[in-house]
Amino acid sequence: LSSSAGGPVYYTGRDMLLSHAGMKISQSDWDTFIGHLEATLDEFKVPATERGEVLAFIDSTRADIVE
Numbered sequence: 001l002s003s004s005a006g007g008p009v010y011y012t013g014r015d016m017l018l019s020h021a022g023m024k025i026s027q028s029d030w031d032t033f034i035g036h037l038e039a040t041l042d043e044f045k046v047p048a049t050e051r052g053e054v055l056a057f058i059d060s061t062r063a064d065i066v067e
Contacts, residue, residue, distance in 0.1 A: 016064035
């Protein structure tokens with residue numbers, strides 16, 4: 001997330017698919033997570049452009065996380 005947003009940290013760990021395999025994360029679980037993420041972005045008053053970028057990046061990982 002940091003790297004995709006232009007930050008200095010580059011992730012070198014396992015990919016999302018391998019990391020979440022077998023965890024049985026449902027669409028309902030994902031929706032709950034997104035709700036918490038949106039509340040956090042609201043709390044910190046993240047501007048619309050940056051908010052959209054964060055949400056787009058997170059959404060790009062959904063297919064590898066939700067079973």
